[in-house]
Amino acid sequence: MTDVARIVIVDDDRAIRWVLERALAQPDLDVQSFERADTALEQILRQPPDVLLTDIRMPGLDGLDLMARIRESHPDLPVIVMTAHSDLDSAVASYQGGAFEYLPKPFDVDEALALVRRGVAHARERRTPAAVPEGLSAEIIGEAPAMQEVFRAIGRLSQSHITVMINGESGTGKERVAQALHQHSPRHGGPFIALNMAAIPKDLMESELFGHEKGAFTGATSQRRGRFEQSDGGTLFLDEIGDMPAETQTRLLRVLADGEFYRVGGHTPVKVDVRIIAATHQHLERLVEDGRFREDLFHRLNVIRIHLPRLSERREDIPRLAQHFLADAAKELATEPKVLTQEAEQHLTQLPWPGNVRQLENTCRWLTVMASGREVLVEDLPPELRDIEGTESAGGDWRGAFREWADRALAAGHTHLLEEAVPDFERILIETALKHTGGRKGEAAELLGWGRNTLTRKLKVLLPALADE
Numbered sequence: 001m002t003d004v005a006r007i008v009i010v011d012d013d014r015a016i017r018w019v020l021e022r023a024l025a026q027p028d029l030d031v032q033s034f035e036r037a038d039t040a041l042e043q044i045l046r047q048p049p050d051v052l053l054t055d056i057r058m059p060g061l062d063g064l065d066l067m068a069r070i071r072e073s074h075p076d077l078p079v080i081v082m083t084a085h086s087d088l089d090s091a092v093a094s095y096q097g098g099a100f101e102y103l104p105k106p107f108d109v110d111e112a113l114a115l116v117r118r119g120v121a122h123a124r125e126r127r128t129p130a131a132v133p134e135g136l137s138a139e140i141i142g143e144a145p146a147m148q149e150v151f152r153a154i155g156r157l158s159q160s161h162i163t164v165m166i167n168g169e170s171g172t173g174k175e176r177v178a179q180a181l182h183q184h185s186p187r188h189g190g191p192f193i194a195l196n197m198a199a200i201p202k203d204l205m206e207s208e209l210f211g212h213e214k215g216a217f218t219g220a221t222s223q224r225r226g227r228f229e230q231s232d233g234g235t236l237f238l239d240e241i242g243d244m245p246a247e248t249q250t251r252l253l254r255v256l257a258d259g260e261f262y263r264v265g266g267h268t269p270v271k272v273d274v275r276i277i278a279a280t281h282q283h284l285e286r287l288v289e290d291g292r293f294r295e296d297l298f299h300r301l302n303v304i305r306i307h308l309p310r311l312s313e314r315r316e317d318i319p320r321l322a323q324h325f326l327a328d329a330a331k332e333l334a335t336e337p338k339v340l341t342q343e344a345e346q347h348l349t350q351l352p353w354p355g356n357v358r359q360l361e362n363t364c365r366w367l368t369v370m371a372s373g374r375e376v377l378v379e380d381l382p383p384e385l386r387d388i389e390g391t392e393s394a395g396g397d398w399r400g401a402f403r404e405w406a407d408r409a410l411a412a413g414h415t416h417l418l419e420e421a422v423p424d425f426e427r428i429l430i431e432t433a434l435k436h437t438g439g440r441k442g443e444a445a446e447l448l449g450w451g452r453n454t455l456t457r458k459l460k461v462l463l464p465a466l467a468d469e
């Protein structure tokens, strides 16, 4: 295994090539870009890269032809397709079976880099299966009490096929836990398929989940098995379930009830045996209240709930996690693992980590590439993490924390932020005021600067349990 991953980019648009070359200009990546698919193909066949990024519509040999040709000799080569939604389906069909990711244009450069890194990790896992012992892919580190609770749940559920709902902010390890649930279940011999609802264009969701028949819609040039069929006998992990469109929710509910479904455009029912694990960072009850998530589906999915705490709520795990990620990054880059000095470790343990475990993992990868010596000092940390005063005040001051929340919510694609935040804001103020007045509503209303009637009205909506007391 070499420590530099080779990436090939194919796009006839010079601007896109330029943006990608810049985004991927990393010490551990070697990027080669091509304007034409036929020249790229020659190079790829001569020396296959670790990951291929390709556009679909190009003059001459197009992206679909390129993928078809590559599949003949290198079926495992991870391919990332950059294209508009309308071409996605044919792209998926032409590369079925291969490792496939999708980067919709226009894209975010960080997203492109993250996908490429994921592709590299896939390629390496596949090439060196012996280096990844069975089970390691779902190793979960956690000594904090909240994590022990999670392990206990995994243990308790290990003989079961029950539906599980995992709750937690982005990057807290929801997919990890879903994998562990699968690996420790009677279905561990079957497939584990993960699907992020927020990443799939709405109009392709049904065909992605349930597949389609040939000719079901323009572009459906062949029959395609959906993710439900692919996970038959195994587990289907539906991430960001709160982003599932209403029509798909209705269909999913029916599949869960009947154990069978129809492919898009199909008339023969397909029977499947699939365990569903769903995850969300959203407050699903609230989506139900707002009519944005079906209540009956919510109850069907919410049989057992596992909550993953933020990283800042399990700081005691930070040193071990960091050590684990430094070792992983060193293995990935074929270099000696970095060691944190006591000060650096202490420093990392106190940071707010709004991006949770994933942010810590990325930081460790960054350190493995960038820190000059074997020992990591506080000065080696990325600049934005060095100043603990600054980061602390962002985490400790509620306005800073709030700003971070809004930032993250927008980055995750939320809309109607006020609808999400204002009820929380008011609920917290009401609860606190009632605490101070020993539950006396008249006085609490005064503390809040509201009339008594306003408080009663708010309580009915926000805290119905307290409204009639």
Ligand SMILES: Nc1ncnc2c1ncn2[C@@H]1O[C@H](COP(=O)(O)OP(=O)(O)OP(=O)(O)O)[C@@H](O)[C@H]1O
Residues within 6 Å of the ligand: 139, 140, 141, 142, 168, 169, 170, 171, 172, 173, 174, 175, 176, 177, 239, 281, 321, 324, 357, 358, 361
């Ligand atoms: N407790 C843990 N021990 C070891 N690795 C972890 C742990 N938790 C998370 N990770 C790693 O951190 C990264 C983020 O985790 P994961 O993708 O499971 O988070 P997520 O909550 O599903 O995020 P998102 O909601 O953004 O998809 C992954 O690389 C995962 O392997």
